Amino acid sequence: xxxxxxxxxxxxxxxxxxxxxxxxxxxxxxxxxxxxxxxxxxxxxxxxxxxxxxxxxxxxxxxxxxxxxxxxxxxxxxxxxxxxxxxxxxxxxxxxxxxxxxxxxxxxxxxxxxxxxxxxxxxxxxxxxxxxxxxxxxxxxxxxxxxxxxxxxxxxxxxxxxxxxxxxxxxxxxxxxxxxxxxxxxxxxxxxxxxxxxxxxxxxxxxxxxxxxxxxxxxxxxxxxxxxxxxxxxxxxxxxxxxxxxxxxxxxxxxxxxxxxxxxxxxxxxxxxxxxxxxxxxxxxxxxxxxxxxxxxxxxxxxxxxxxxxxxxxxxxxxxxxxxxxxxxxxxxxxxxxxxxxxxxxxxxxxxxxxxxxxxxxxxxxxxxxxxxxxxxxxxxxxxxxxxxxxxxxxxxxxxxxxxxxxxxxxxxxxxxxxxxxxxxxxxxxxxxxxxxxxxxxxxxxxxxxxxxxxxxxxxxxxxxxxxxxxxxxxxxxxxxxxxxxxxxxxxxxxxx
Amino acid sequence: xxxxxxxxxxxxxxxxxxxxxxxxxxxxxxxxxxxxxxxxxxxxxxxxxxxxxxxxxxxxxxxxxxxxxxxxxxxxxxxxxxxxxxxxxxxxxxxxxxxxxxxxxxxxxxxxxxxxxxxxxxxxxxxxxxxxxxxxxxxxxxxxxxxxxxxxxxxxxxxxxxxxxxxxxxxxxxxxxxxxxxxxxxxxxxxxxxxxxxxxxxxxxxxxxxxxxxxxxxxxxxxxxxxxxxxxxxxxxxxxxxxxxxxxxxxxxxxxxxxxxxxxxxxxxxxxxxxxxxxxxxxxxxxxxxxxxxxxxxxxxxxxxxxxxxxx
Numbered sequence: 137x138x139x140x141x142x143x144x145x146x147x148x149x150x151x152x153x154x155x156x157x158x159x160x161x162x163x164x165x166x167x168x169x170x171x172x173x174x175x176x177x178x179x180x181x182x183x184x185x186x187x188x189x190x191x192x193x194x195x196x197x198x199x200x201x202x203x204x205x206x207x208x209x210x211x212x213x214x215x216x217x218x219x220x221x222x223x224x225x226x227x228x229x230x231x232x233x234x235x236x237x238x239x240x241x242x243x244x245x246x247x248x249x250x251x252x253x254x255x256x257x258x259x260x261x262x263x264x265x266x267x268x269x270x271x272x273x274x275x276x277x278x279x280x281x282x283x284x285x286x287x288x289x290x291x292x293x294x295x296x297x298x299x300x301x302x303x304x305x306x307x308x309x310x311x312x313x314x315x316x317x318x319x320x321x322x323x324x325x326x327x328x329x330x331x332x333x334x335x336x337x338x339x340x341x342x343x344x345x346x347x348x349x350x351x352x353x354x355x356x357x358x359x360x361x362x363x364x365x366x367x368x369x370x371x372x373x374x375x376x377x378x379x380x381x382x383x384x385x386x387x388x389x390x391x392x393x394x395x396x397x398x399x400x401x402x403x404x405x406x407x408x409x410x411x412x413x414x415x416x417x418x419x420x421x422x423x424x425x426x427x428x429x430x431x432x433x434x435x436x437x438x439x440x441x442x443x444x445x446x447x448x449x450x451x452x453x454x455x456x457x458x459x460x461x462x463x464x465x466x467x468x469x470x471x472x473x474x475x476x477x478x479x480x481x482x483x484x485x486x487x488x489x490x491x492x493x494x495x496x497x498x499x500x501x502x503x504x505x506x507x508x509x510x511x512x513x514x515x516x517x518x519x520x521x522x523x524x525x526x527x528x529x530x531x532x533x534x535x536x537x538x539x540x541x542x543x544x545x546x547x548x549x550x551x552x553x554x555x556x557x558x559x560x561x562x563x564x565x566x567x568x569x570x571x572x573x574x575x576x577x578x579x580x581x582x583x584x585x586x587x588x589x590x591x592x593x594x595x596x597x598x599x600x601x602x603x604x605x606x607x608x609x610x611x612x613x614x615x616x617x618x619x620x621x622x623x624x625x626x627x628x629x630x631x632x633x
Numbered sequence: 634x635x636x637x638x639x640x641x642x643x644x645x646x647x648x649x650x651x652x653x654x655x656x657x658x659x660x661x662x663x664x665x666x667x668x669x670x671x672x673x674x675x676x677x678x679x680x681x682x683x684x685x686x687x688x689x690x691x692x693x694x695x696x697x698x699x700x701x702x703x704x705x706x707x708x709x710x711x712x713x714x715x716x717x718x719x720x721x722x723x724x725x726x727x728x729x730x731x732x733x734x735x736x737x738x739x740x741x742x743x744x745x746x747x748x749x750x751x752x753x754x755x756x757x758x759x760x761x762x763x764x765x766x767x768x769x770x771x772x773x774x775x776x777x778x779x780x781x782x783x784x785x786x787x788x789x790x791x792x793x794x795x796x797x798x799x800x801x802x803x804x805x806x807x808x809x810x811x812x813x814x815x816x817x818x819x820x821x822x823x824x825x826x827x828x829x830x831x832x833x834x835x836x837x838x839x840x841x842x843x844x845x846x847x848x849x850x851x852x853x854x855x856x857x858x859x860x861x862x863x864x865x866x867x868x869x870x871x872x873x874x875x876x877x878x879x880x881x882x883x884x885x886x887x888x889x890x891x892x893x894x895x896x897x898x899x900x901x902x903x904x905x906x907x908x909x910x911x912x913x914x915x916x917x918x919x920x921x922x923x924x925x926x927x928x929x930x931x932x933x934x935x936x937x938x939x940x941x942x943x944x945x
Contacts, residue, residue, distance in 0.1 A: 386732035
């Protein structure tokens with residue numbers, strides 16, 4: 137193969153008019169990325185490509201794949217992986233970590249408030265209609281008091297950086313955020329296939345995520361049961377994130393159950409085992425809210441468990457995340473998160489939102505309709521990058537279609553300026569090219585502790601110029617290296633891979 | 634463990650064993666044909682008979698020859714018991730219980746599936762068909778070894794073990810039943826080279842040629858029947874398989890006094906009692922086909938009892 141003889145280096149790589157995560161405008165590596173860039177430049181000819189190919193083979197062998205909805209052939213694809221890791225400096229990480237902790241604290245107070253006292257609505261800080269009429273506002277959750285007052289235990293917040301490198305929150309993902317298994321597997325394959333470079337850079341480890349997750353889940357029932365049984369609830373193997381459900385259950389050493397494995401009797405939840413029924417105390421559920429219990433939500437759901445909400449309401453089982461968190465995940469409610477931080481915490485937001493136009497506001501709508509070719513328009517309730525309009529890349533026809541949709545249902549649309557997302561050197565056809573990235577860190581918000589996994593999923597839009605990083609839309613991923621604090625001992629080494 | 638998981642692991646192991654047996658039957662027959670003089674009846678039809686799926690074969694193929702039988706048994710995606718389909722089923726089952734297997738075990742099933750799938754996609758017959766089936770067989774053995782060495786021998790493992798053994802006992806009895814009658818006319822006559830070749834190939838199809846030689850030296854019909862059905866130590870004999878199912882059931886029961894464990898155990902005990910008190914001579918006097926037929930009924934009932942007790 138001729139390509140294997142190609143030498144890859146950063147010489148000749150130009151960041152252009154973008155903020156590049158590894159290379160400064162001058163063409164020099166950023167200080168935190170210098171050891172990595174030097175190590176790659178010193179690799180023998182063809183070495184990087186060869187390692188990239190080895191990693192792809194091992195991902196395929198391990199069956200780390202996802203199913204694509206709408207693809208009837210049933211083929212599984214590996215989530216494309218790029219070997220050049222992102223490096224996040226320790227000062228930048230401190231900033232991100234503090235901002236995420238602040239944000240999840242305020243969001244939890246908000247969810248608890250809107251299902252109970254409703255102070256923020258009474259004060260008029262968030263419009264009452266917006267919350268109470270949202271399809272994600274679940275009546276059966278009104279008045280609920282989850283253990284420790286925590287609704288949202290597991291979050292994967294989408295962050296982006298603009299042309300100046302400033303960090304913004306793009307989406308909060310408070311329902312069933314996925315992708316953390318890729319973070320762990322990406323790190324594992326990097327350690328196996330690229331140990332030398334790893335050794336020269338001091339990187340904080342990510343492998344303790346499953347044990348952190350388990351402890352956090354266990355704690356939710358600790359006041360009721362001395363040795364709680366924790367399970368992961370999956371919609372089943374045809375769900376696109378099934379691999380992750382299975383991976384997390386495996387890593388935590390708990391059962392992966394489907395709705396049909398569970399049964400509710402006398403207000404308690406049991407799983408059907410070869411030894412007969414066994415009590416379940418904590419459910420990390422990866423089934424959407426409205427599918428959880430056909431008695432309370434969608435009666436046609438076969439993924440859930442009849443009577444589950446009753447058991448939950450009686451406090452006999454803990455659910456993570458609690459049902460009802462979607463109300464804070466609405467893209468219109470998102471606009472108010474900075475106000476929530478000020479209201480509940482009396483602090484200024486550390487991480488800003490992306491400026492957002494609310495199509496329901498007449499003046500905003502007018503602006504949006506007049507500037508569709510510059511803006512990104514998103515439906516308020518969707519996730520996964522579905523149903524978006526990217527103005528600068530759209531046709532006149534698509535814009536006309538969206539203008540009509542916005543006029544028909546303004547509540548369901550928001551618009552944001554097309555940000556010039558930061559880029560990363562990425563291997564494309566045997567050469568390094570700049571590609572846009574985002575970052576999804578994962579936050580565990582438990583009763584006694586809030587913890588941010590140092591790193592997260594860096595998603596990369598592999599198509600030239602594309603800003604859409606979702607795996608369902610042709611995105612890939614990279615390992616994310618958070619540089620260790622100077623003098624700190626906790627460093628990932630290839631020895632423990 | 635979860636009932637659903639137990640069932641999936643049981644079937645995963647059954648399907649892998651089914652694929653391995655099919656691969657071995659085809660491989661042995663391909664080898665036999667190479668050694669056969671011209672003009673001798675080709676041994677392909679009995680292979681279809683052994684599956685019990687003659688109707689499915691006849692619907693899609695006109696003659697039973699090396700090409701059609703290999704295609705049907707290995708690659709036919711419309712035939713649920715072809716190697717490719719059973720491996721797909723094994724992998725689907727494995728995928729649905731991935732967290733209960735060791736990572737190594739899942740990777741091995743995945744690798745095996747992709748190996749056969751790539752060959753099926755290529756469309757043409759593999760360059761060296763015997764080598765292809767040999768590799769499948771090795772992959773299956775590797776999986777058994779991986780399960781053995783990387784998983785706790787807990788309930789999950791015991792259910793896999795029972796699935797494998799039940800399938801194996803079924804296949805051993807079937808191949809004996811079918812081949813015995815095609816070979817029988819020549820066995821009472823003085824053993825010619827051809828007879829020896831045919832009977833050896835029957836022994837090869839349960840990987841038993843060497844073990845048989847060590848025990849019996851001479852190929853005689855009664856000894857072959859004894860070896861296939863009643864040998865206490867050869868791991869593919871029906872008796873050996875059922876005895877080990879009994880051990881797995883005991884391990885699953887553990888110290889439990891729950892009465893529900895009794896159902897499958899007593900069915901197994903009944904079958905074993907029958908095998909222990911029968912000789913090959915009795916079987917031949919009774920009628921081999923009739924005996925194997927009722928034995929298969931017994932084994933199906935073992936499967937039913939396991940399913941009712943643990944998978945519901």
